[in-house]
Amino acid sequence: MGKHRVGIVGGDGIGPEVIAEGLKVIAATGVEFDTVDYDLGGARYLRDGTVLPDSVLEEWRGLDAIYLGAVGTPGVPPGLIERGLLLKMRFELDLYINQRPFHDPGKGIDFVVIRENTEGTYAGEGGLLRKGTPHEVATQGSVNTRMGVERACRYAFDLARSAGRRKHLTLVHKTNVLNFSGDLWERTFNEVHADYPDVATAYNHVDAACIYFVEDPQRYDVVVTDNLFGDILTDLGGAVTGGIGFAASANLNPTLTAPSMFEPVHGSAPDIAGTAKANPTAAILSGAMLLDFLGETAAADRIRAACEASVTGEITGSTPEIGDAIAARV
Ligand code: IPM
Ligand code: MN
Numbered sequence: 001m002g003k004h005r006v007g008i009v010g011g012d013g014i015g016p017e018v019i020a021e022g023l024k025v026i027a028a029t030g031v032e033f034d035t036v037d038y039d040l041g042g043a044r045y046l047r048d049g050t051v052l053p054d055s056v057l058e059e060w061r062g063l064d065a066i067y068l069g070a071v072g073t074p075g076v077p078p079g080l081i082e083r084g085l086l087l088k089m090r091f092e093l094d095l096y097i098n099q100r101p102f103h104d105p106g107k108g109i110d111f112v113v114i115r116e117n118t119e120g121t122y123a124g125e126g127g128l129l130r131k132g133t134p135h136e137v138a139t140q141g142s143v144n145t146r147m148g149v150e151r152a153c154r155y156a157f158d159l160a161r162s163a164g165r166r167k168h169l170t171l172v173h174k175t176n177v178l179n180f181s182g183d184l185w186e187r188t189f190n191e192v193h194a195d196y197p198d199v200a201t202a203y204n205h206v207d208a209a210c211i212y213f214v215e216d217p218q219r220y221d222v223v224v225t226d227n228l229f230g231d232i233l234t235d236l237g238g239a240v241t242g243g244i245g246f247a248a249s250a251n252l253n254p255t256l257t258a259p260s261m262f263e264p265v266h267g268s269a270p271d272i273a274g275t276a277k278a279n280p281t282a283a284i285l286s287g288a289m290l291l292d293f294l295g296e297t298a299a300a301d302r303i304r305a306a307c308e309a310s311v312t313g314e315i316t317g318s319t320p321e322i323g324d325a326i327a328a329r330v
Contacts, residue, residue: 002032003032005034006035006064006066006290007060007066007259008035008036008067009038009040009041009071010041011040011070011072011268012042012043012069012071012072012268013267013269013272014070014268014269014273015071015268016069017278017319018279018282018284019068021283021284021319021320021326022283022287023067025287025326026291029291029299029302029330031296031299036059040056041073041081042073042074042076042081045080045081046073046075051081051085051088057089060259061259065260065261066089066262067262067263067287067290068261069264069268069283070263070264070267070269074270087122089251089261090117090251092258093253093258093259094118094253094257094258095118095258096118096148096253096254097115097116097117097152097250097253097254098114098227098249099112099114099115100112100113100248102217102240102247104240104241104242105311105312107217109218109240111220111237112221113223113224113237114152114155114159114222114225115225115227115229115233116152116225116226116227117230118148118227119143119145119148119149119226120143120144120181120227121141121142122227123141125140125141125143126140126141127139142181144226146188149184152224153171153188153192153224154195155224156169157169157193157195160196160221160222161196161198165221165222167221168200168221168222169196169199169223170202170224171185171186171189171201171204171224172204172206172223172225173185173205173225173229174205174207174229176205181226186203189201206229209223209233210236214240217237234247234265238266242311243279245279245281246281247264247265247282248264248265248282248289249265249286250289250290251263260293262289262290263283264282266282276318277318279319280319280326281322281326284303284326285303285304285307288301288304291303302330303326306326306327307326309326310322310325310326
């Protein structure tokens with residue numbers, strides 16, 4: 001397939017450590033990358049004030065994919081790197097699908113959460129009035145467009161009927177209280193369903209879904225939900241399938257008008273940075289999702305199979321030891 005041009009953003013804390021293992025495992029498959037390193041994240045911001053220059057965004061448009069570790073450093077104002085780098089990347093590159101698979105063969109758990117990734121409460125609508133006074137007001141609106149909801153639902157229905165899935169899709173929302181956004185989501189979901197009569201559907205309120213994620217996660221095949229519910233539910237999904245050290249994710253632009261971005265669900269964990277205690281499996285599995293998206297599905301399958309030994313606890317050790325053991329099994 002030739003070399004793929006991949007941008008690398010190791011980021012902060014354990015980010016660069018886990019991405020190094022991901023690249024090691026990808027190299028073991030024989031797939032070749034032409035990588036370009038980008039020094040971005042909280043540490044870079046503290047050094048020279050750079051977050052995400054427009055020139056870098058423009059350069060990224062020429063890449064095939066972006067592989068990101070984690071961003072966030074103590075000492076940076078909250079939200080600055082999250083909004084200025086990660087969310088800017090998701091919004092500007094129109095990475096409207098956040099796909100997060102959860103899998104624990106021992107417990108018979110195998111589901112995927114499709115999180116809408118460009119709208120909802122993440123959109124940045126709202127503001128502060130009378131800041132600092134006793135009459136201060138804060139609003140944070142949830143932005144939901146028919147187009148944005150529909151493309152997320154369509155993607156999820158397509159995934160539910162794809163090979164290896166069980167043709168079942170659950171919408172998670174809070175329609176009993178969020179009567180405007182929930183109404184749009186429910187109507188859109190049902191209208192799109194008409195194009196997928198072979199897919200069975202269910203609906204859960206998000207609070208009930210939290211119980212099912214813990215008590216009966218086997219019921220789920222594909223779940224579709226909004227940005228904030230998806231953020232929260234996918235941490236829970238990680239927690240019930242071996243921990244956040246195994247949770248991979250893909251931020252996708254399925255229309256291919258910009259490169260997609262692949263990152264573990266976990267954060268930069270500054271408390272364990274430099275101690276080689278980070279589990280690189282989530283980053284390695286995110287690398288497999290990257291290969292899938294580039295059409296290197298055989299190599300991706302080999303990585304996923306090799307990671308099973310880490311998921312079951314057969315492989316343990318330091319960050320590079322786990323990477324070596326997975327690479328040896330590829
Ligand atoms: C995630 C993270 C991000 C999010 C943060 C770091 C902005 O928690 O990818 O789930 O909320 O989307
Ligand atoms: Mn999150």
